[in-house]
Amino acid sequence: MGKNKLAIFGLSVLVFFTALAIFAPVIAPYDPTEIVAEDTMGPSTQHWFGTDDYGRDIFSRAVYGARISLTVGLVAVSISISIGVLLGALAGYFGGWTDSLIMRFVDVMLSFPSIFLILTIQAMLTPNIYNVMVVIGITSWMGVARLVRGEYLKIRELSYVEAARAIGCSNKRIIFRHILPNAQAPIIVAATLGMAGAILTESALSFLGMGVQPPMPSWGNMLMDAQAYMRDAPWMAVIPGLLILITVLSLYFIGEGLREKSDVRS
Amino acid sequence: MRTFVIRRLLQLIPLLLGVSLISFFVMHLAPGDPTALFTDPSIDPIELARIRANWGLDQPVIIQYFYWLGNVLRGNFGTSYLTGRPVLAEVIERLPATLLLMIPAYLITLLITIPLGVFSAIKKGSWFDNVVTVLTFIGMAMPSFWLGLMLMLLFSVQLGWLPTVGMRDVLAGNQGPVASFIDLIKHMILPLTTMTILSLAGLSRYQRAAMLEVMDQDYIRTARAKGLPERTVIFKHALRNALIPIVTIMGLSLPGLFGGAFIIETIFAWPGMGRLGVLAIFQRNYPLIMGIVVFSALLIMLGNLLADIGYALVDPRIRYGKK
Numbered sequence: 001m002g003k004n005k006l007a008i009f010g011l012s013v014l015v016f017f018t019a020l021a022i023f024a025p026v027i028a029p030y031d032p033t034e035i036v037a038e039d040t041m042g043p044s045t046q047h048w049f050g051t052d053d054y055g056r057d058i059f060s061r062a063v064y065g066a067r068i069s070l071t072v073g074l075v076a077v078s079i080s081i082s083i084g085v086l087l088g089a090l091a092g093y094f095g096g097w098t099d100s101l102i103m104r105f106v107d108v109m110l111s112f113p114s115i116f117l118i119l120t121i122q123a124m125l126t127p128n129i130y131n132v133m134v135v136i137g138i139t140s141w142m143g144v145a146r147l148v149r150g151e152y153l154k155i156r157e158l159s160y161v162e163a164a165r166a167i168g169c170s171n172k173r174i175i176f177r178h179i180l181p182n183a184q185a186p187i188i189v190a191a192t193l194g195m196a197g198a199i200l201t202e203s204a205l206s207f208l209g210m211g212v213q214p215p216m217p218s219w220g221n222m223l224m225d226a227q228a229y230m231r232d233a234p235w236m237a238v239i240p241g242l243l244i245l246i247t248v249l250s251l252y253f254i255g256e257g258l259r260e261k262s263d264v265r266s
Numbered sequence: 267m268r269t270f271v272i273r274r275l276l277q278l279i280p281l282l283l284g285v286s287l288i289s290f291f292v293m294h295l296a297p298g299d300p301t302a303l304f305t306d307p308s309i310d311p312i313e314l315a316r317i318r319a320n321w322g323l324d325q326p327v328i329i330q331y332f333y334w335l336g337n338v339l340r341g342n343f344g345t346s347y348l349t350g351r352p353v354l355a356e357v358i359e360r361l362p363a364t365l366l367l368m369i370p371a372y373l374i375t376l377l378i379t380i381p382l383g384v385f386s387a388i389k390k391g392s393w394f395d396n397v398v399t400v401l402t403f404i405g406m407a408m409p410s411f412w413l414g415l416m417l418m419l420l421f422s423v424q425l426g427w428l429p430t431v432g433m434r435d436v437l438a439g440n441q442g443p444v445a446s447f448i449d450l451i452k453h454m455i456l457p458l459t460t461m462t463i464l465s466l467a468g469l470s471r472y473q474r475a476a477m478l479e480v481m482d483q484d485y486i487r488t489a490r491a492k493g494l495p496e497r498t499v500i501f502k503h504a505l506r507n508a509l510i511p512i513v514t515i516m517g518l519s520l521p522g523l524f525g526g527a528f529i530i531e532t533i534f535a536w537p538g539m540g541r542l543g544v545l546a547i548f549q550r551n552y553p554l555i556m557g558i559v560v561f562s563a564l565l566i567m568l569g570n571l572l573a574d575i576g577y578a579l580v581d582p583r584i585r586y587g588k589k
Contacts, residue, residue, distance in 0.1 A: 108284035111563045115525040116543055120555060121292050123547045196407070203409045204529055208544065223412060227533075230415070230423050237419060241412035248407035 007257020010250035017247055021067040028060035033215040043235055050235045053225055058236065061217040062243060068218040069199055069247070072133050076198035079137025081191050084144025089175050091145070092152025103149070106142045114139060115204065122210045129218075132211045136198050144190050151183035185262035192255035196248045203244050219244050271575065278567050285563045286338075286556065287331065293552055294327040300347060300550035321347070321552075334556065343560075344553035346546075353557035357539060363433060364531070364538035367454065368523055371461040376516070379466055383473025384508065387481065388500060398470065405467025410526050414460040414533045421456060429453050431535035457534040461526055465519055472515050477508040510581050517573020521566045 020027055039055040049058035091102040109117075118139050125131045155161060156179065164178050205211030206220025214221055219240040226236035301317055318324050322333055337344060343353035386395040422430040433453050434446070480486065481504055489499045527540035535541070539558060546554040 104280070104284070108281055108288065110521075111281055111285050111566055112289075112559065113521055113524040113528065113562050113566065115528050116547075116559065116562065117289075119528070119544065119547050120289060120559070123550070124293060124295075200407075200409050204411060207409070207411050208529075208532065220409075223409075223415065227415065230419055234419050234423070237412075237415050241409065241416065244409050244412065245404065245407050249403055252403055252407055 004257060004260075006253040007260075010253030010257070013246060013250040014254065017066050017243075017250075018070060020063050021070050024063045024067050028057075028063040030057035030060040032056065032061045032064040032217050042233075049239050050233065052222070052236050053229055053233065058222070058239060061222060062219070062239060065217040065219045065222060065240065066243070066247075068129065068212055068216060069202060069220070069244070072129065072136070072202045072212070072218070073195045073199040075133040076136035076140070076202070077191055077195040079134065080139075080141040080194055080198070081144055081187065082141075083138065084141035084190075085148050085180070085187060087141070088145035088148025089152055089180065092149035093156055093171070093175050093179070095153075099149070102145070106145050109139070109142050115201070118201065118205065119208070119210060122205060127205075127210045127213055129212050129216065132202055132205055136201050136205075140194065140197060140201070144187070144194065147186055147190055148183060151186060152179060155179045155182055185258075189255050189259045189262070192251055192258060196251035196255070199244065199248055199251070267575075267578065270578075271571075274571050274574070278564070278571075281567060282560065282563060283335075286335070286560055289556060289559045290331045290334065291327065293550075293555060294330065300552055334553075338560070343557045346554045347551045348549060348554075353553050356542065356554065357557050357561055360537065360539040360542045363536060364527055364540060367457055367461055367530070367536065367538065368527060370454075371458055371465065372516075372519075372523065374458075374462050375465045375469060375519075376512075378462075379469040379473055380509070380512065382466075383470045384477050384500075384505060386470070386474045387477030387508075390478065395474075398474075402467045402470050405463055406471070408464075410460065410464050410529050411533050413463060414456070414530055417456050417460060418533075428455055431533075433537050457530050457536050460530050460534075461523065464526055465523055468522070469512070469515060469519060473508070473512055476511040477504065480504045480508045483507075510577065513576040513580055514573045517569045517571075517576070520569035524562050524566065 033056065035055040039051060039053050043050045049062060052058055052061070087102050087106075091099040118135055121135050121139070122131065125135070152175075161174060161178060164174050169178065202211055202218065203220030203223065206218045207224045209221075209224060212218035212221050214225070222240040223237060226233070226240070229236055301314060301321070301323070315324070322330050325333070334344065341354075343357075345352055346356055349356065382398060386398045389395050418430055421428045429452055434449060486499060486504055489503045490496075494503075524540070527538060528544055529540070530536070531538045531540035532544050539562075543555070543558040543562075545551075546558060
């Protein structure tokens with residue numbers, strides 16, 4: 001199947017969801033945290049996605065939830081990419097003991113079952129949206145670090161880097177101005193897939209009650225509420241999950257499209 | 267090979283130290299006190315101080331860490347705050363339930379993933395490949411707990427075919443071994459399916475990529491040029507080489523399966539190590555959290571090591587230790 005078509009499909013969906021998130025106050029017909037109708041009403045023309053266990057409008061909550069879930073994903077992935085690029089660049093560029101030290105640290109971090117590490121850190125902090133972003137960010141940079149290190153190992157041997165060194169460029173300048181732009185393609189692919197991962201992790205954390213706290217809606221904590229009403233209000237469980245699925249799928253398609261285009265290998 | 271294995275086993279020691287050090291400090295540097303969850307708020311302060319001293323919480327964190335480490339080296343992982351029983355006993359008691367899901371999930375995944383990935387690669391661009399590709403992407407994009415909830419919604423709540431949560435029905439245990447076994451299987455189906463679908467998706471993609479890469483090699487062209495039938499080319503020449511990377515992935519997918527177990531056991535109230543771990547975190551049951559972290563990290567590391575050894579065994583191009 002045309003990877004391009006899938007990527008364009010993914011991009012359109014993502015743009016649409018981003019628009020929903022940005023214009024949530026205009027689009028959402030009701031206040032997402034107010035009780036606006038009877039509880040657990042099925043989908044209807046007034047309430048497209050039905051109402052939840054408190055009688056809040058699920059469509060409005062889903063629209064605001066897009067705001068929370070996309071923001072958490074974006075900020076978390078920015079943190080993990082920053083850490084990963086910095087450590088990977090230092091390890092790959094300098095080599096030697098800097099490299100050994102950083103890569104052993106990566107090995108240690110990769111030896112945790114990641115969700116368990118995230119839960120442990122999160123349980124020790126006050127569970128709120130900012131901590132969720134930071135915790136996901138600081139526990140998911142290892143793959144990026146390995147990837148960036150590999151790129152730097154390769155690029156630092158190229159003659160233009162030697163030329164830069166010969167004309168007296170500082171290490172800092174070579175690392176960030178000369179090598180980084182040439183390593184950006186795989187980093188962008190990793191960031192796209194990383195954002196998908198961050199959204200999934202956020203939903204799992206919120207689902208376990210350790211992420212975004214009610215009454216603020218996130219797709220994950222809407223699912224947590226849904227669990228107790230599987231028999232009476234199955235739409236409460238179906239809709240937020242579908243939204244997560246579609247968002248993550250779109251990011252994967254975009255990532256694959258970019259990978260294909262820039263000829264980056266997995 | 268022997269030197270390689272010994273060297274790798276020795277390398278596990280600093281890794282495990284790092285893992286335990288990080289988890290210990292993350293837990294202990296956090297504000298708040300685990301005693302709050304296990305004691306009455308109106309407790310006599312002297313009694314509370316005695317409990318804290320008993321748990322070693324009155325010491326500086328670094329002292330506590332070395333105290334813990336000293337005990338672990340003597341095989342003592344401490345006792346659970348909640349039950350007062352040894353941590354090791356609690357973990358080992360829960361392990362069979364976790365393995366009961368993990369091992370079948372692992373085997374079923376391999377059984378399905380290899381043919382699926384190989385056939386998609388051979389028929390690249392066909393409708394079969396497209397369907398598999400889209401399905402694997404959907405599988406990777408689904409939150410594990412949501413897939414579990416959806417299966418539960420369909421098969422337990424709507425159709426009523428399978429039990430929703432737990433591992434055994436209280437009544438079935440009294441109806442003889444056969445009824446009790448059938449009951450166990452019924453409880454296993456949903457968590458097992460959830461786990462399998464999740465690991466299946468990523469692995470099939472990987473197997474497909476591995477097969478595609480091999481099909482592009484010169485020796486495949488040579489085999490075809492010799493006039494070998496396509497079947498021989500695929501099964502004798504390509505497949506054997508395409509299976510090599512899957513050995514690595516088998517080891518590397520262990521952390522994912524473990525991570526999945528934490529969530530899946532929690533939704534299905536499956537009495538395994540994962541659920542124990544999540545509860546321990548909620549209760550700030552420090553010794554139990556440490557025990558589970560060290561135990562799962564060790565299993566993950568051994569999985570990686572086995573993958574590397576397996577890699578050397580199946581691929582004659584790789585020989586560790588002889589340079």
